[in-house]
Amino acid sequence: MGYVHIYTGNGKGKTTAAFGLAMRARGRGKKVCIIQFMKPDEGYGEQISARKLGIELHAFGTNRFVNKKNPRKEDIERAEQALQFAREKLREDYDLLILDEINIALDFNLIRLEDVMELIDSLPEKTELVLTGRYAKPEIIERADLVTEMREVKHYYTKGVMAREGIEY
Numbered sequence: 001m002g003y004v005h006i007y008t009g010n011g012k013g014k015t016t017a018a019f020g021l022a023m024r025a026r027g028r029g030k031k032v033c034i035i036q037f038m039k040p041d042e043g044y045g046e047q048i049s050a051r052k053l054g055i056e057l058h059a060f061g062t063n064r065f066v067n068k069k070n071p072r073k074e075d076i077e078r079a080e081q082a083l084q085f086a087r088e089k090l091r092e093d094y095d096l097l098i099l100d101e102i103n104i105a106l107d108f109n110l111i112r113l114e115d116v117m118e119l120i121d122s123l124p125e126k127t128e129l130v131l132t133g134r135y136a137k138p139e140i141i142e143r144a145d146l147v148t149e150m151r152e153v154k155h156y157y158t159k160g161v162m163a164r165e166g167i168e169y
Helices: 014-027 045-052 073-090 102-107 113-121 138-143
Strands: 004-008 032-036 056-059 096-100 128-132 146-149
Touching: 004 014, 004 138, 014 032, 014 045, 014 096, 014 128, 032 073, 045 056, 073 096, 073 102, 073 113, 102 113, 102 128, 113 138
Parallel strands: 004 128, 004 146, 032 056, 032 096, 096 128
Antiparallel strands: none
16 A cells, blocks of 8 residues: 655754655665655755666756745746646656655645645555655645654754755755
């Protein structure tokens, strides 16, 4: 049976956990696809590693900051394209489909909750579905089979340490 995983919360590690699961699945010969919402394809470390491991990855974000209160038309269009692409991938024979940062796309109102719920409800028995990002909606949490909340206890960012290559990106 296909299960729905949610990795959410304000702590670091949601995407990292999802990519770790992708590595594990790929290592066992599983067919894996990762779709990144709101992240550009700019050679982030996880993107480079995924491709080296033969993990299919598609990034639909731009390299510009998305304004939550006033997103650009392009931001909305790209998020909708990513969601449509996810629908198409669910019709293919994947063992694991990861929708990275989809919860943020929902929180920014780039895509509709109803559409994500329909996507979840169309999950084939064979496919494991992972949704990452802060602010997971209660309806999605209720529907999920596994929910992990990453909670920030302490972070060096508060001391002025910026994102570092190979650690945060």
